[in-house]
C-alpha cells in the first residue's frame with residue numbers, strides 16, 4: 001500500500017542499517033519485517049507484525065541507527081509512527097517471550113507513546129516545546145519522570161476476549177468522504193504537543209496516543225474519566241488531530257453528548273433519522289465527550305447504544321469521556337455500561353505541582369504571555385484542582401501587568417489573585433449565580449442578558465458571562481450556550497477568546513471581569 005518512492009527510500013534505509021555495526025543480525029531480522037505504509041509530512045508510517053518487532057525497532061541500539069539512516073536518506077529529520085499489523089503474518093520473530101499478545105495489559109510506561117519521535121529525542125525530558133510544532137509531529141512534553149503511582153490508580157480492563165478487535169489491514173483504510181476539521185469539529189488548540197504529561201495523566205495520554213496510532217486496534221472503546229477541567233476534552237481532540245494526520249481521509253467526529261442529544265432530538269423532530277445515522281454511524285473514530293449528560297435520556301441513550309454497536313461491530317474506534325467510571329454512571333442500562341468496559345478504562349487525576357507549573361509554562365508560551373518562573377510557581381501553588389482556573393489566573397495576572405505597564409512579579413500576582421483565590425471556596429458557584437450577578441452588574445434584566453439583541457453593552461455582558469461560566473463552573477460549551485439564549489458552542493468559544501484578549505487590552509473590561517468575579521465569590525461565600 002506504500003507508494004513506490006517511500007518503499008524505495010525504506011530499502012535505502014535498510015541497506016544503511018545492514019552496514020551499521022550497532023544493529024545485530026537478529027535485530028536486522030526485525031527490521032526486514034517492517035513494512036513502510038507512507039510518509040505524511042515528516043512522519044514515516046511503518047507497520048510491523050507484532051509488539052516484539054516494534055520494541056526492537058524502538059530499542060536504544062536500533063532506534064539510534066534508524067534515526068541516522070532516515071536522516072541520511074530523506075535529507076531531514078523523520079519521525080516514525082509504528083503500528084502493529086498482525087495480518088503481515090510474519091514468521092515468528094526470534095524472541096519468543098510473548099509481549100505481543102498482551103499489549104493492553106502493559107504498564108503505562110511500556111506503552112508506545114514515543115514511537116512517533118526520533119529515537120534521539122526519546123530520552124529527553126523537560127524540553128520546551130514550540131507552539132508551532134504541529135507540523136513536526138506530535139511532540140510530547142513531560143513534566144515529571146515516570147511515577148510508580150500510575151499503575152495503582154489506572155484500571156486496565158480486558159473483560160472480553162474480543163476487546164481488541166484486529167482488523168485485516170495495518171492502517172485503517174481511509175474511507176472516501178473525508179471529514180474536514182469543520183465536520184469533525186476538532187478544536188485547533190488541543191493537540192498532543194500542547195498536552196503536558198505528568199503522573200496524573202500519563203496513562204490516559206499513552207492510551208490516547210495508542211488509539212490514535214492504531215484506531216480500533218489498540219483499545220476499543222477507550223473510556224477516560226476524571227473531574228472537570230483536567231484535560232479529557234483536550235485528549236479527545238488530540239486523538240482526532242493525530243489520527244487524521246497519520247491517516248489522511250480518516251473520518252473523525254467529535255461530539256459533546258449534549259450536542260449528540262440535540263442532534264438526535266432534531267432528527268426526530270424533522271424526520272431526519274436517516275441522516276442522523278449517516279452522520280454518526282459512518283465515521284472511523286467517534287469521540288464522545290461528557291457521556292454523563294446522556295444519563296436518563298432514554299431514547300437518546302438507546303440511540304447511542306445502537307450507534308456504539310454499529311461502530312464497534314464495524315471495527316470503528318469509539319472514545320468516551322465521563323466524570324465517573326462506568327460502574328458509577330447512573331442513568332445508563334447495564335448493557336451499555338458493560339460495553340464501556342470492553343476496552344480500556346483510565347482516569348485523569350488532578351495534576352501535581354510540577355505538572356501544573358509545566359502546564360502554565362506551556363500555556364504562557366502558546367498564548368505569548370510572559371511570566372517569570374517564580375510567578376508561574378506561585379500561581380500553580382495557589383490553584384490546584386482545575387486547570388481551567390489555573391489558565392484563568394495566568395491570563396488575569398498577565399493582563400493586569402500589561403494594562404499597568406508593570407512587570408509580572410510575585411507582588412503583582414498576589415495582588416491580582418487575592419480575591420480570586422479564597423480558602424473557603426466550599427460552596428459551588430452555580431450558573432444562576434453568575435448570570436444574575438452579571439445581569440445586576442450591567443444593570444440588565446435576565447431576559448435582556450439572554451436575548452438576541454446585539455447592542456454593545458449586551459454583547460459585552462453576555463461574553464463576560466460566558467467567559468466566567470467557562471472559568472468558574474464545570475459547564476460544557478453547549479450548555480453555556482444554551483443558558484445564554486440558545487447560542488451555539490462556537491459562540492461560547494469565541495466569547496471566551498475575545499474576553500481573554502480584551503482583558504489585556506482594555507482596562508474597563510479587565511476591571512469589569514475582576515469586579516464581577518469578586519462579587520460572585522462574595523455572594524458565593526454568602527456575604
Ligand SMILES: Nc1ncnc2c1ncn2[C@@H]1O[C@H](COP(=O)(O)OP(=O)(O)OP(=O)(O)O)[C@@H](O)[C@H]1O
Pocket residue numbers: 190194195196197201226227228229230231232233234235290323359362387388391474475476
Ligand atoms: N495536561 C494538560 N496540559 C495542558 N493543558 C491542559 C492539560 N490538562 C488540561 N489542560 C487544559 O485545561 C483546560 C481544561 O481542560 P479540558 O476542557 O480538556 O478538561 P475536561 O476534563 O474535559 O473538563 P470537563 O469535564 O469540564 O469538560 C483546557 O484548556 C486544556 O487545554
